Each structure stands twice: as structure tokens, then as C-alpha cells.
Amino acid sequence: xxxxxxxxxxxxxxxxxxxxxxxxxxxxxxxxxxxxxxxxxxxxxxxxxxxxxxxxxxxxxxxxxxxxxxxxxxxxxxxxxxxxxxxxxxxxxxxxxxxxxxxxxxxxxxxxxxxxxxxxxxxxxxxxxxxxxxxxxxxxxxxxxxxxxxxxxxxxxxxxxxxxxxxxxxxxxxxxxxxxxxxxxxxxxxxxxxxxxxxxxxxxxxxxxxxxxxxxxxxxxxxxxxxxxxxxxxxxxxxxxxxxxxxxxxxx
Amino acid sequence: xxxxxxxxxxxxxxxxxxxxxxxxxxxxxxxxxxxxxxxxxxxxxxxxxxxxxxxxxxxxxxxxxxxxxxxxxxxxxxxxxxxxxxxxxxxxxxxxxxxxxxxxxxxxxxxxxxxxxxxxxxxxxxxxxxxxxxxxxxxxxxxxxxxxxxxxxxxxxxxxxxxxxxxxxxxxxxxxxxxxxxxxxxxxxxxxxxxxxxxxxxxxxxxxxxxxxxxxxxxxxxxxxxxxxxxxxxxxxxxxxxxxxxxxxxxx
DNA sequence: AGGTTCAAACAGAAAATATGTTTGCTATGT
DNA sequence: ACATAGCAAACATATTTTCTGTTTGAACCT
Numbered sequence: 001x002x003x004x005x006x007x008x009x010x011x012x013x014x015x016x017x018x019x020x021x022x023x024x025x026x027x028x029x030x031x032x033x034x035x036x037x038x039x040x041x042x043x044x045x046x047x048x049x050x051x052x053x054x055x056x057x058x059x060x061x062x063x064x065x066x067x068x069x070x071x072x073x074x075x076x077x078x079x080x081x082x083x084x085x086x087x088x089x090x091x092x093x094x095x096x097x098x099x100x101x102x103x104x105x106x107x108x109x110x111x112x113x114x115x116x117x118x119x120x121x122x123x124x125x126x127x128x129x130x131x132x133x134x135x136x137x138x139x140x141x142x143x144x145x146x147x148x149x150x151x152x153x154x155x156x157x158x159x160x161x162x163x164x165x166x167x168x169x170x171x172x173x174x175x176x177x178x179x180x181x182x183x184x185x186x187x188x189x190x191x192x193x194x195x196x197x198x199x200x201x202x203x204x205x206x207x208x209x210x211x212x213x214x215x216x217x218x219x220x221x222x223x224x225x226x227x228x229x230x231x232x233x234x235x236x237x238x239x240x241x242x243x244x245x246x247x248x249x250x251x252x
Numbered sequence: 253x254x255x256x257x258x259x260x261x262x263x264x265x266x267x268x269x270x271x272x273x274x275x276x277x278x279x280x281x282x283x284x285x286x287x288x289x290x291x292x293x294x295x296x297x298x299x300x301x302x303x304x305x306x307x308x309x310x311x312x313x314x315x316x317x318x319x320x321x322x323x324x325x326x327x328x329x330x331x332x333x334x335x336x337x338x339x340x341x342x343x344x345x346x347x348x349x350x351x352x353x354x355x356x357x358x359x360x361x362x363x364x365x366x367x368x369x370x371x372x373x374x375x376x377x378x379x380x381x382x383x384x385x386x387x388x389x390x391x392x393x394x395x396x397x398x399x400x401x402x403x404x405x406x407x408x409x410x411x412x413x414x415x416x417x418x419x420x421x422x423x424x425x426x427x428x429x430x431x432x433x434x435x436x437x438x439x440x441x442x443x444x445x446x447x448x449x450x451x452x453x454x455x456x457x458x459x460x461x462x463x464x465x466x467x468x469x470x471x472x473x474x475x476x477x478x479x480x481x482x483x484x485x486x487x488x489x490x491x492x493x494x495x496x497x498x499x500x501x502x503x504x
Numbered sequence: 505a506g507g508t509t510c511a512a513a514c515a516g517a518a519a520a521t522a523t524g525t526t527t528g529c530t531a532t533g534t
Numbered sequence: 535a536c537a538t539a540g541c542a543a544a545c546a547t548a549t550t551t552t553c554t555g556t557t558t559g560a561a562c563c564t
Binding site: 505506507508509510511512513514515516517518519520521522523524525526527528529530531532533534 | 539546550554560
């Protein structure tokens with residue numbers, strides 16, 4: 001499908017320019033205005049940009065987290081590499097809780113054919129896991145946040161509080177030795193905290209960029225974590241600092 | 253797609269004969285054996301029949317409930333008619349719990365564009381409701397039963413016990429004035445009971461055939477119900493009996 | 505061993521989807 | 535109110551994907 005390339009091109013162009021007209025986008029993509037309009041309608045539906053009469057504008061503001069659909073296709077190979085590494089760390093028969101987010105979704109996919117008990121914290125991961133024959137799927141309650149489909153709220157916390165997992169696989173928006181594990185969303189942070197509290201072992205997945213970032217909501221100090229799986233590009237200083245706090249860091 | 257007709261033809265033929273060879277099926281459908289094999293693989297995956305070397309056999313036994321995928325395409329118009337009628341009975345702003353099952357799935361679809369708070373008791377309904385902009389979606393916890401994707405177990409019961417809905421929309425396997433509301437699955441029955449207990453008003457959806465059937469597990473006596481939506485074919489005697497127990501019966 | 509059943513690979517057919525053009529409608533600004 | 539740009543629907547065409555049947559060689563059962 002060539003359309004997916006064009007979609008990416010449109011998103012990038014709009015993001016770079018802040019906003020662009022339909023005419024301008026039609027020229028840049030070498031297609032008709034009608035096609036651009038159809039694309040914009042589609043992309044706006046997914047929350048990837050915002051439509052206005054005559055064009056579209058970027059939805060990326062300030063320090064906010066980009067929407068799920070945007071992150072989903074970003075750096076897939078890296079996420080899959082991290083996910084494969086995490087899958088190696090899980091033994092058959094374990095009970096695992098998997099956080100929301102795109103990296104954790106990759107982990108869920110990597111675990112789908114394993115013999116495990118899994119509680120996913122987002123409906124995306126749920127959809128990746130239903131139908132897996134060997135897997136015992138446990139759903140938490142909660143309210144799915146639009147787009148992200150991360151389950152949050154008191155029902156989710158209650159579900160987690162009632163269970164004890166062998167391993168929690170947690171995603172994050174930021175992780176440093178000094179500032180700990182942080183998230184953009186307060187409700188998400190509360191869930192991550194509950195998931196960590198319900199698990200014997202905590203594995204954090206974090207692309208390298210997150211190891212030099214701190215988000216608004218503190219989830220837990222770094223010392224509460226047992227392992228971090230990241231990539232080669234992770235800054236040595238941060239890795240060393242985490243290591244000195246007793247966190248095993250794995251770079252893949 | 254013509255293949256869906258052929259699938260139905262294959263399912264019916266296998267069900268009628270108990271079991272049939274690939275060669276026989278290829279002849280009956282007027283296609284090649286390879287196509288039949290591919291179909292059988294597909295259908296077996298959905299649990300619609302069972303594959304064995306050389307052919308396939310029916311998976312329908314005794315008084316058991318046919319698998320979800322089989323019921324899903326059965327009598328859609330009737331289910332949609334019932335669903336539309338139920339949708340009329342729900343006022344905007346209500347909090348509604350929707351049971352699992354194919355008829356209830358139709359109700360979920362009919363309510364997707366409404367301004368409501370909805371807790372679906374199956375992941376099929378969840379998928380029909382995510383992304384609905386006006387709707388507040390609440391997920392119960394629980395373990396999704398394969399195929400059906402009905403959420404059951406203590407997590408589901410706990411989720412229901414924590415909430416009070418305006419209306420519960422309940423499906424069933426059997427409903428008579430004498431034997432009450434019944435279900436095939438014990439775990440399902442427990443959930444239905446919890447849903448009924450958590451709601452102020454209980455609406456049961458039931459195709460006519462269910463009004464002359466009784467399944468294994470008792471959910472509730474008919475007197476616990478407020479309304480039943482069924483079709484014209486519902487037997488008059490049963491309708492009258494239900495009515496005399498204070499249940500409003502609507503035939504659409 | 506010997507026949508049958510099956511899965512993979514490929515090519516052609518059929519269907520679904522994507523695209524561009526035209527046309528008439530709608531919204532926006534003056 | 536009017537003019538204009540933007541838009542949506544309808545349709546025809548092009549492209550892609552999916553479906554199907556045949557062939558071939560491997561797997562299976564007796």
C-alpha cells in the first residue's frame with residue numbers, strides 16, 4: 001500500500017509546518033486534493049492531526065505525549081527487539097501484568113504464544129492476546145482512555161490490588177536514577193504504581209530517549225525497579241547510575 | 253464475497269451429516285478440494301467444526317450451546333430488531349450494563365452512538381463500543397471465555413458489586429415463567445445474577461425460541477425481571493404467564 | 505510399500521480498495 | 535446577499551489484495 005507512505009508524509013509535513021493547506025499537501029504528495037482530503041479525514045479520526053477548513057494542523061503541543069496511533073508505528077523494530085529480550089526474561093507459567101503503551105504492546109505480542117497468565121492494562125494488548133490458545137488472559141476493570149485504550153480508574157486499581165503477579169512489565173515516559181520512573185498522565189501513574197505494588201519483580205521497558213527524560217507524574221523511585229530493558233543508545237552515565245541503585249540494565 | 257455462502261453451506265452440510273469428507277464437500281460445493289481444505293481450516297479455527305484427516309465433523313453435541321461464531325451470523329435481522337427496540341427503552345444519560353451473547357452484542361451496537369455510560373460484559377461488545385465519542389465505556393474485570401469472550405469470574409463479580417446501574421440488559425439461553433431465566437454456563441449464570449443485582453431495571457432480550465426452552469443454570473426467577481423484548485413468534489401462553497408475573501413483554 | 509491426504513508455491517481470476525474527475529452543495533467572508 | 539473556496543457524493547478507472555485451482559512434493563495412515 002502506497003497510501004501509508006503518503007500518510008506518513010502528510011503527518012510529517014503537517015507536524016513540521018504546524019499547519020498546511022490541502023492544496024499545499026496535494027502538491028507535496030503529488031496527488032489530487034480529493035485524496036488529500038480523504039487522507040486527512042482518516043488521520044484526523046485517529047487523532048494524528050486536526051482538521052480545519054482548507055487544511056490540517058498539527059496536534060502536537062508543548063511537552064504533551066504524542067497520540068497513540070503516532071507512536072504505534074514509530075521505531076517498531078526497536079520496540080520488537082526490546083520485547084523479544086523481555087520475553088526471554090519470562091519463564092513459562094508465570095503470571096505477568098503488562099502495562100499500556102506501544103512498547104508494552106510489543107511485549108504482549110511477543111508473549112502471545114507462551115504458556116502464561118497475563119493481565120494486560122490496555123485494550124490494544126487485550127486484542128493482541130485474545131485467542132491465544134495456551135495463554136490465560138485476565139482482564140482488569142477500568143475505563144479505557146480514548147486512543148491509548150489504557151485502563152485506568154478505581155476499578156483497575158481494585159483489580160490489581162486483588163492479585164499478586166510474578167512479574168510486572170511497565171512502560172514509562174521518563175526514567176532517570178535521580179527522578180525515578182515518571183509518566184505524563186496522573187491516572188496512568190496511579191495504575192503503574194498499583195501494578196508495581198502487585199508484582200514480585202518489576203521490568204521496565206524504555207527506549208533510550210526516555211532515560212534522559214522526566215515527565216510530570218512520579219510513579220516510583222528507580223530503586224523500586226528490578227530490571228530495565230533499553231537499547232544501545234542509552235546514555236552510559238544514566239545506565240551506571242541506575243545500576244548503582246541495584247537495577248539490572250539490559251541493552252539490546 | 254461468495255466464500256461466506258460456501259462456508260455456511262459447509263457448516264450446514266457437516267452439521268446435518270455429522271461428518272463429511274473433503275471430497276464429498278468439494279463435490280457438494282462445486283469447488284476444488286484445496287478450497288474446501290482452506291475453508292475447513294478457517295472454520296475449525298473459529299470453532300465451528302472439528303477437523304480430522306480427510307474431512308471434518310460437527311462440533312454440535314447434545315444440548316450444548318453452539319459456538320459464538322455460529323450464532324453470530326444467525327438471525328441477524330431479528331436481533332437487530334430486538335436491539336433497536338431495547339435502544340428505545342434506554343434514556344440518554346443512563347448507566348447500562350450489557351450482558352454477553354450475540355443479541356446483546358446487537359444491543360451494544362445500537363447504543364454505540366448514544367450518550368450513555370456502558371459496561372459491556374463481553375469483549376465483543378467492548379470492541380463495538382470503543383471509540384464511540386459520546387459514550388463513557390466502563391470495563392469490568394474478568395476472564396474472557398474463548399470464542400464467546402464473555403467476562404466471568406470473581407473479578408467480574410467484584411466489578412459489578414461495586415457499581416449500581418440504571419438498567420441491565422441480559423441475554424439468556426432459556427426463559428419461562430415456570431423455570432425462570434436460565435443459562436447453559438454456570439459461570440455466566442453467576443455473572444448475569446450479579447448484573448441483575450447491580451441494576452435498578454432489568455431488560456431481558458430473548459428470541460422467541462428461548463421462551464420455550466430451559467437451560468441448566470438458574471439465573472433468576474422471572475419475577476425478578478422488569479421487561480422482556482422478544483419477537484412475534486413468542487408463544488402466547490408463555491407471554492401471558494410472564495405478564496401475570498409482572499413482566500412487561502414487548503414483541504417486535 | 506502404496507495410496508491418500510495434506511501443505512506450499514504459483515498463476516490466473518475475482519473482488520475490494522484507492523484514486524482522480526466531475527458535479528452540485530455548503531460554509532465563510534465581505 | 536453574493537461570490538468564492540472548500541467540500542462531499544457519484545462515478546469511472548486503476549491498483550492492490552484476496553480468492554481459487556493446479557501442480558508438486560512431503561507427511562500420514564494402514
